[in-house]
Amino acid sequence: MAKSPEEEHPQKVFGWAARDSSGVLSPFHFSRRQVLFLPSELYHDRENGDDDVTVKVQYCGVCHSDLHTVKNDWGFTRYPVVPGHEIVGVVTKTGKNVNKFKVGDRVGIGVLVGSCKTCESCQQDLENYCPRMIFTYNARYHDGTRTYGGYSDMMIVEERYVLRFPDKLPSDAGAPLLCAGITIYSPMKYYGMTEPGKHLGVSGLGGLGHVAVKFGKAFGLKVTVISTSPRKEEEAIDKLGADSFLVSSDPAKMKAAMGTMDYIIDTVSAVHPLAPLLGLLKLNGKLIMLGLPEKPLELPIFPLVFGRKLVGGSDVGGMKETQEMLDFCAEHGITADIELIRMEEINTAMERLAKSDVRYRFVIDMANSVSQ
Amino acid sequence: MAKSPEEEHPKKALGWAARDSSGVLSPFKFSRRATGDKDVTFRVLYCGICHSDLHMIKNEWGSSTYPLVPGHEIVGVVTEVGSKVQNFKVGDKVGVGCMVGSCHSCDSCSNDLENQCSKMILTYGAKYHDGTTTYGGYSDLMVADEHFVVRIPENLPLDAGAPLLCAGITVYSPLRYYGLDKPGMQVGVVGLGGLGHVAVKFAKAMGVKVTVISTSPNKKKEALEHLGADSFLVSKEQDQMQAAQGTLDGIIDTVSANHPLLPLIGLLKTNGKLVMVGAPEKPLELPVFPLLMGRKMVGGSCIGGMKETQEMIDFAAKHNITADIEVIPMDYVNAAMERLVKVDVRYRFVIDIGNTLNSSN
Numbered sequence: 001m002a003k004s005p006e007e008e009h010p011q012k013v014f015g016w017a018a019r020d021s022s023g024v025l026s027p028f029h030f031s032r033r034q035v036l037f038l039p040s041e042l043y044h045d046r047e048n049g050d051d052d053v054t055v056k057v058q059y060c061g062v063c064h065s066d067l068h069t070v071k072n073d074w075g076f077t078r079y080p081v082v083p084g085h086e087i088v089g090v091v092t093k094t095g096k097n098v099n100k101f102k103v104g105d106r107v108g109i110g111v112l113v114g115s116c117k118t119c120e121s122c123q124q125d126l127e128n129y130c131p132r133m134i135f136t137y138n139a140r141y142h143d144g145t146r147t148y149g150g151y152s153d154m155m156i157v158e159e160r161y162v163l164r165f166p167d168k169l170p171s172d173a174g175a176p177l178l179c180a181g182i183t184i185y186s187p188m189k190y191y192g193m194t195e196p197g198k199h200l201g202v203s204g205l206g207g208l209g210h211v212a213v214k215f216g217k218a219f220g221l222k223v224t225v226i227s228t229s230p231r232k233e234e235e236a237i238d239k240l241g242a243d244s245f246l247v248s249s250d251p252a253k254m255k256a257a258m259g260t261m262d263y264i265i266d267t268v269s270a271v272h273p274l275a276p277l278l279g280l281l282k283l284n285g286k287l288i289m290l291g292l293p294e295k296p297l298e299l300p301i302f303p304l305v306f307g308r309k310l311v312g313g314s315d316v317g318g319m320k321e322t323q324e325m326l327d328f329c330a331e332h333g334i335t336a337d338i339e340l341i342r343m344e345e346i347n348t349a350m351e352r353l354a355k356s357d358v359r360y361r362f363v364i365d366m367a368n369s370v371s372q
Numbered sequence: 373m374a375k376s377p378e379e380e381h382p383k384k385a386l387g388w389a390a391r392d393s394s395g396v397l398s399p400f401k402f403s404r405r406a407t408g409d410k411d412v413t414f415r416v417l418y419c420g421i422c423h424s425d426l427h428m429i430k431n432e433w434g435s436s437t438y439p440l441v442p443g444h445e446i447v448g449v450v451t452e453v454g455s456k457v458q459n460f461k462v463g464d465k466v467g468v469g470c471m472v473g474s475c476h477s478c479d480s481c482s483n484d485l486e487n488q489c490s491k492m493i494l495t496y497g498a499k500y501h502d503g504t505t506t507y508g509g510y511s512d513l514m515v516a517d518e519h520f521v522v523r524i525p526e527n528l529p530l531d532a533g534a535p536l537l538c539a540g541i542t543v544y545s546p547l548r549y550y551g552l553d554k555p556g557m558q559v560g561v562v563g564l565g566g567l568g569h570v571a572v573k574f575a576k577a578m579g580v581k582v583t584v585i586s587t588s589p590n591k592k593k594e595a596l597e598h599l600g601a602d603s604f605l606v607s608k609e610q611d612q613m614q615a616a617q618g619t620l621d622g623i624i625d626t627v628s629a630n631h632p633l634l635p636l637i638g639l640l641k642t643n644g645k646l647v648m649v650g651a652p653e654k655p656l657e658l659p660v661f662p663l664l665m666g667r668k669m670v671g672g673s674c675i676g677g678m679k680e681t682q683e684m685i686d687f688a689a690k691h692n693i694t695a696d697i698e699v700i701p702m703d704y705v706n707a708a709m710e711r712l713v714k715v716d717v718r719y720r721f722v723i724d725i726g727n728t729l730n731s732s733n
Binding site for chain 1: 480485488549633634642643648649650651652653655656657658659660661662663664665666667668669670671672673674
């Protein structure tokens, strides 16, 4: 008979989990696997070594994927689920094989905690595209147990999937970079959207969108925010540094902007029309989809054929690139705009997130939350 | 008062035109302009029948004006060149494809992408710089600006080379642009018609392994034995499609009928590219999950610029690539159109203009 979440591993952990597709989270006692900690004299015995790092969680960003998952929007949630994949904390223990980290280091954990390490994707530092990639939560780990994410007080992760948090990057405002940041950075590099002077459209001004504006400006691009909410304009321009703002429900403005953008990053996860976005692109323009709508979208083919335009997708990034992104952010002073909450406030935060009522990421302050 | 087609220009010309959206073609007397400074005049020997010609004569795209002389896969022999023409002389074998004019000053034109110029002039059914209607290659004579004329190398047969001027460039350009031309890559070709069969040949010549994806099992033998494809997938066979999941670096999709993209996206490897060169009228369903999970993309392409068209012709000559054609006399054209509707041709009709279009028709 399968062991309960509390019993399956030796180390007791406390977190918050959703129990069903209402998505309501509540305290959840579970357990994590042991990190083998051997005395230094036995360091030479590599065969028995452990590659894991134990992290005391200090902050965890609330990603929209967490909301989709607790509500089972995508249909593959297994309850109980402990979400959270924008995790920053401090190393408290390392397995004897671990040499990139030591106790006391500030580290981050993002969207994945495992992969096969042998396939072409893994060998190209693209663990995120490994067919056996293991998500930080709601997935099956190598040992058959479920993975539980960062809405918890402690994480144990294999060294390869842990990131060094640069000194200049604050833990709280830096946490969302572990998903939102890499989700934007990776396709900007891959699809060649970093040529200074080019024009980037950012569709949707939420967690992903606001980070996209910051990266866009850091790459020297002209940035236009495309949004259904006119009330976001002032902040987009004054605070985030966007060059212009386009209300997508204004037909005249949309028409005037046709054929003006080299690239568009589409962060919107609701079902929405692609034709207007394709129309905004110049010839040979690129529309990159990052949001995950529940249903397929309608794709008009004429603009692709006659304008040689493309629609591409991207999904987070590999570990090497995630580290590169964090270092880039530290160098350019890029962090997320956040609202700190306590763990107990998570359900209210989720309700507000569903209404897009956050500027622009909630981050759970674990240290200031009730621990039991 | 506007002059009649016969009177508007000094040179007499004979073609076949559609008079209305029934699409029935019949002999049509018209005229061509005098050879301008930069013009090349040539006697048309052959003209390929492109599926676009069928769409246009029946006004399926709503843009046709009549009388319409189709034909944009035109080859022949130069009879006269203008005083400023640098690259051609009388007797040269030449061709004209889908365009006969552009603005020459915009970004697209400056980047050898005349096909993307907002003032690009189509070979037929469009308004030329002088305000007159352009008439295409189902005719005995063509006059075209040197910039839009390609040289046909000696070793490329004119009849079987004609279809390259549209079909050829339509598949060559995206193979290059989307990087699906690297030796050892695996590329799928959806649809085995005029575009598809040429795509197989170009891809093979580039060292690419080709999988033909088709709804018709009866095309398999020819795809493998005659065209040189490495494998063949029947798109309705779930088992075959399932087994081939995640095996292709790219797919050139030539099908213009409405069809599902999900199975094709599933055939792509991570970072794979689905390139549409057929243009279904209605939007298709785009499954977003697989696009993101595999960093895949769906793009499009439409012909190519003049520089690349010449490059494509030279590449074809070097690798002995020609279209598989059925040569027909001019007066068979209506029957050919009816067969084209039923996809009853392997794989392009080419009209033998030189020998069969004459004033006694």
